[in-house]
Amino acid sequence: MKPAAEEIWDWLDAVPDPEIPVISVVDLGIVREVNWDGDTLEVAVTPTYSGCPATSVISMDIETALHDRGIRDVRIKTQISPPWTTDWLSEKGRAKLMDYGIAPPRAAGGPDCCPRCKSTNVTRISQFGSTPCKAQWRCADCLEPFDYFKCI
């Protein structure tokens, strides 16, 4: 018997993002659809940034996780439209990012507060950071630099 889609979503929610392992690929909002096509499971994945090197690793990790659950035929479909948006980050994912020290994205274009000391006295260092999806900010109170997950 083929596992139900709901169960597969649960399995995928246990696959960590390779760059930010505290959140899952489902939290990140890049798994768009899971469908059976005969005996092949088709998983639609939307890349975050065009050149993000994590994308191919994520596809491999998803395949491996599903193989481990006994699904032999997995097809990863790259779906670029509609383009990925940080609106698809789950609430659970946002909370985990904050705990991990990465300020979650906000429509206002900057972090709410410093993920360490919670001060709102923060300034931007650069629009770009250690991965394509992050920017570098600094807390003017605790003086620690921190990552902000860019809103796109």
Add this chain to the structure above:
Amino acid sequence: MAQVDQAQLFEFLCRMGDNTLVLGHRVSEWCGLAPVLEEDIALANTALDLIGQTQMWLGLAGEVEGKGRSADDLAMLRDVWDFRNVLLVEQPNGDFGQTMMRQFLFDAWHLAVLTALAESSNDRIAAIAAKAVKEVQYHVERSGDTVIGLGDGTSESHQRMQKALNLLWPYVGEMFVTDAVDDAMAKAGIAPDLATLRAAFDTHVGGILTEATLTIPDGKFTHKGGKTGFQHSEHLGHMLTQMQWLQRAYPGATW
């Protein structure tokens, strides 16, 4: 989806993909060499976005061409005369200021073109543009800020930025010159008429350059010949010997 000559569509897609490929490679040459760590990271991220966009444009170009060439084949196995990028993006990096001036002039054009392409009658092109435009908004925000910061900075940085603008401004015109390929794309609703984007570009760029206390040089002369493949500058061939080195030294190598 609008009908269009497939050879012309291939040509158009190569222009989009070669612009991002050549500029992406140029920018990646800064990796590990930028003046400060934050700028190094920003340059590397910009290069990465551009190379990612290249995979989509040249990937689609290969499909349209129908000869089984992949994005990698097009990037690594063509020689200089088959590249269709504008001359601006193949110009050498120069100093950091010159690199950022080149980036800003391209980003401002790129943003305008991608915004229009997101409404393309071709769904595949619209999807690529809608994805890329989100990244390019960050590129132009940063390159514009940097041009202002350096232009309106110290006398040394101002002087260098003015020199960069004088050098690169004559390459701007080529981004708006149209030919039969552009006309066919515009007619089919696939791409905008480039000439209609010029006024908004001039307003955008003019505003940033004024804030940067820089002066656009006089003269209407435009270097061209890159996007048609008629004549690239001598710099592209040298760049390709680096970029394509592995495929040239070990043909067919994969990993």
